[in-house]
Amino acid sequence: MREVFKYTFTTIAEWKKLLLVILTVSILTVIEAFPVISIVAFLFEKLIYLSIGAFLIFLVTRSKDIESYFDNLKRNSFSTFLFHFIPTASGILVALLIILTFWIMFFVLILQFTNTMYIIADPHQIIVSVENSPVLTQILLGFYSIYLMFYSYVFLGKFGEALSQETFRGAFLSMISSLIDFKYWINTFNLKYFVIYLVWSIIISVIYTLIGFTYLFVIFPAIVNNPNLGLIIIPILVGITTILTYYTFFSAYFAHLSTEA
Structure with a gap:
């Protein structure tokens, strides 16, 4: 667990690259406000982050200790830092889109099979609708929920495998196999993986929840009253997101390593 934080803070210590990432992503975030090119900017932002993640994990695997890791990180150019692992990033991104589609279609197929599409007619009443649905629907949705719950646990390690x-x-293939690689699922049931996953999920959930409430009740009203504040707030939020993303990369990788022990 300590190595996750050690590599995260060491990566942050290379502040020049961190600032350049924040600047790059902040520009893309602003571009995302324009309807025509927003989707392109959004996908490019994700590709950059994933490429950075793959590069960081590559450095971890090629460095004998944390000091050599930091030296290698500083030595490589910013363009290499951003774009060298675009193929890996593309593979992960395409797989994630397919996985998302799978879960949506799986849910829809259950409702179609049981003739209960009305459940999603009113999202605000979906829990009540499920409770009043036929027993078969409840059983299948229960299976779906359990499958999704286990998958969310395994996903972190598979993400680390894909980054490597x-x-x-x-x-x-690493990402797609996460849906059916039950042998890998079994390997995730070890103490180190569980601790990494638990700490990661708590930190990410708490921080993003705080950011969400702060944005809704403080930041957004402030930006509405003074749009120029966005020039300050966007880089700050991007900076927090970038640090949490670094942390996620290392959590995923070291969680994956625990499955190979």
Whole structure:
């Protein structure tokens, strides 16, 4: 667990690259406000983050200790830092889109099979609708929920495995296999993986919840009254997101390593 924080803070210590990432992503965030090119900017932002993640994990695997890792991190150019692992990032991103589609379609197919599509007619009453649905629907949705719950636990390690790949194919297959690689699922049931996952999920949940409430009740009203504040607030939020993303990369990788022990 300590190595996760050690590598995270060491990566942050290379502040020049951190600031350049914040600047780059902040520009993309502003571009995302424009309807026509927003989706392109959004996807490019995710590709950059994933490429950075793959590069950081590559450095971890090629460095004998934390000092050599930091030296290698400083030595590489910013362009390499951002774009060298775009193939890996592309494989992960495509796989994530397919996985998201799978979970949506799986849910819809259950409702179609049981003739209960009315459940999603009113999202505000979905829990009540499920409670009043036929027994078969409740059983299948229960299976779906359990499957999704276990998958969310395994996902972190599989994400780390994908980040350690150096090709589109390797990263893509690592992510896609997360849906059916039950042997890997079993390997995640070890204490180290559980601790990494638990700490990661708590930290991410708490911080993003605080950010969400702060944005809704403090930041957004302030920006409405003074739009120029966005020029200050966006880089701050991007900076927090970037640090948490670094932390997620290392949590995922070291969680994955625990499955190979």
